[in-house]
Amino acid sequence: MNVQTQTPTAPLASGVKLAIMQKRFDGVTRKMANTLLRTARSGVINTARDFSCALVTADCELLTAADSYPIHVIGGADLMARAMLDIHPNLKRGDAFLHNSPYHGNSHAADHTILVPVFDDNDVHRFTVVAKAHQADCGNSLPTTYMGNARDVYEEGALIFPAVKVQSDYTDNRDIINMCMMRIRVPEQWRGDYLAMLGAARIGEREIMRMGAELGWEALSEHARQWFDMTERQMVEIISTIASGSARGTCTHDPLPGTPAGGIPANADVTVDAANGMITVDLTDNIDCLPVGVNLSHACARTAALVGVLNSLPKPVTPNAGSLRRIEVKLRENCCVGIPRHPHSTSVATTNLGDRVSNAVQLAMAAIDPKVGMAEGGAALPPAAGVISGHDPRNGHAFVNEVILAAGGGPGTPVEDGWLSLFCMGNAGMPFYDSVEIDEMLHPMMIETRKILTDSEGAGAHRGAPGIVTAFRPIDCDFELGFCSDGTVNPSLGTRGGGDARPARQYLESDAGEITEMTTSEHVHVRRDQRVVSMTNGGGGYGDALTRDPHRVARDVEEGWISPARARDVYRVALTPGGAVDEAATAALRAG
Secondary structure, eight states: OOOOOSOOOSOOOOHHHHHHHHHHHHHHHHHHHHHHHHHOOSHHHHTTOOEEEEEEETTSOEEEOTTOOHHHHTTTHHHHHHHHHHHOSSOOTTOEEEEOOTTTTOSOTTEEEEEEEEEOTTOOEEEEEEEEEEOSOOSOSSSOSOOTTOSSHHHHOOOOOSSEEEEETTEEOHHHHHHHHHHSSSHHHHHHHHHHHHHHHHHHHHHHHHHHHHHOHHHHHHHHHHHHHHHHHHHHHHHTTSOOEEEEEEEEEOOOTTSOTTOEEEEEEEEEETTTTEEEEEOOSSOBOOSSTTOOOHHHHHHHHHHHHHHHSSSOOOOSTTGGGGEEEEOOBTBTTSBOOTTSOOTTTTSHHHHHHHHHHHHHHHHHOTTSOOOOOOOSOOGGGOEEEEEOTTTOOEEEEEOOSOOBOOOOOSSSOOOTTOBOGGGTTOSOOOOHHHHHHHSSEEEEEEEEETTOSOOSSBOOOOEEEEEEEESSSOEEEEEEOOOSSSOOOOBTTOOOOOOOEEEEEETTOOEEEOOSEEEEEEOTTEEEEEEOOOOOOBSOGGGSOHHHHHHHHHTTSSOHHHHHHTSOOOBOTTSOBOHHHHHHHHHO
16 A cells, blocks of 8 residues: 555645535546446346446546445555556557456456546546446356355456457457357346446546546646545544554454365454554465465455455545555465465455455454444355356246345444445445346246344344345246355354354255255255245344343334344343333343
């Protein structure tokens, strides 16, 4: 990370002018995002909204990633832009680059990214626009984009494009397109998603060129410099309100074949230096890369640490190159949560082990100062967010798509309960959970159950969100299901006296009642006489459950999040037959 140890002192433009100009830039990324949402073909993009758009300056500093997944672009957009420049030093107007290499700054191979350099009238490179979208299929050896058990990138099988030029003079390189069409399953679906990404990037290019013509290119560049300085000042001010200190947080991913028996630990050593406005996250004391697909890419390791810090702050701050100057992330090469060496697989880098890193940072921040940090959030990518594939008996067409029906619940915080539909820490609650009706319309499946899993939350003064139980099955066919889950062996941890969440569970159940338990990472054949049952993790609790407001406990019971028995036994809250708080009995329970 680019670290400055002194607060910038250059005079700033008026706050109003800075805010208005930045809204213009944010509006560019929102136009790009709207294009992707409305024109992409695969459900993981046009239904679940698994995509991000960002703007980067010519010298590879993140300017805005409004309404984007943090894990996609906060700590990786600059790395991708730098890789483009390093590989193609002679950029021209009309160029576009297809980038998905986790060894050159991208998150993981399933996140295809279009990079477009933007030039002024004198052909000077001014900005780079980034349009990234998770693909339903990226050419893996199995029809899933999450190869948790892949021993290396070769077994993973994805096509890898290290900032490959896919357009010159606004015209496609058909050789690259043809490679994708031959290798990627359901090629017309990928082609539509590619056009959606390209269209989004070109809209971003057009809008920035319009701003440059209207306001002047130097004005845009000067805005970026001053915007970075202002957000850095904001970050320094926020850090000054946190207690100084150091702590280690450790969260453990469930074991996979070839990993330690108890799982994969993620250690984060966090230091807060309030006086100098710096937070340091050291991830170097972790094990080497493993022969599995959950190793973190450089971008995801860096971003996961940044997400843990940004989640933990007492006030929100805009993530950009300015505010991120105040967070130093220390990584090492050949580390499972560091900088991987080819050919280690990073197929699942955006979620599982990355979430454990973010959670470890949050736990460390909470240990340093009880006013900040978070507990541990629920694990990502259960079977309820797996990739289904097969042939639709209604029309004979092949299908591959990630259905996002449910995932982990959010962690408790110092000030509020966990967010029910968090999905995972690095996605910041932004994925849309699929509509039951739309999934059933688009795929040969029936969703039989999706409901709150009562008593699954981590109890606390501010409890974690509960897990979700989902059951679905194929209709008139068999299909395949690929997933790489977590939280079955190592559930979400509470902090500051908060309780742990209930472990996840997943299994296949036949119509005859036969139960087949599923492990952390599998690619399974689901018969037409079977249903998939997925019970996801809730979030951990923050603070002692005996200090939780009894009336909030009563509301949780009313809404079905916890049972009356759990209210009595864990939260020590007595309820009347009508569901109201029995104040005297509650006081007696808590006194005892």
